[in-house]
Amino acid sequence: MRKKGGQARKLFEQREILASGLPSFAEIVRGSLVTRYRRCGKPTCHCAKGRGHGPAHYLVVTLKPGKTEQILLSEQMLPVAQQFLNNYKRWWAALEKVSAMNRRLLRLRVPALRESRPTTSA
Numbered sequence: 558m559r560k561k562g563g564q565a566r567k568l569f570e571q572r573e574i575l576a577s578g579l580p581s582f583a584e585i586v587r588g589s590l591v592t593r594y595r596r597c598g599k600p601t602c603h604c605a606k607g608r609g610h611g612p613a614h615y616l617v618v619t620l621k622p623g624k625t626e627q628i629l630l631s632e633q634m635l636p637v638a639q640q641f642l643n644n645y646k647r648w649w650a651a652l653e654k655v656s657a658m659n660r661r662l663l664r665l666r667v668p669a670l671r672e673s674r675p676t677t678s679a
């Protein structure tokens with residue numbers, strides 16, 4: 558019983574640390590960054606031989622299989638998108654970790670789980 562309580566306390570602590578270290582939930586985006594160099598098609602242009610024009614940075618998101626959305630990012634929006642993508646990864650990783658912790662807490666049948674639950678019903 559004491560051992561279970563200790564495990565539970567540790568899990569609660571870890572859960573709190575994880576939750577408090579997360580970036581703003583509002584600042585996330587799913588997708589990946591793609592850099593492209595475009596060829597303009599003029600045979601005399603430098604891009605015909607060397608690297609194309611660019612770089613142009615895109616945020617590419619798969620909406621459903623076979624359907625993607627691409628957003629051309631400005632210089633100003635590139636670091637914002639990078640930050641949001643990074644935040645998304647951190648949230649996703651945290652969700653998985655907290656989910657694993659909560660599975661353990663549910664298995665331990667920790668009574669405090671019920672008390673810590675906010676009441677959402679009206």
Ligand SMILES: [Zn+2]
Pocket residue numbers: 596597598599602603604605610
């Ligand atoms: Zn060109």
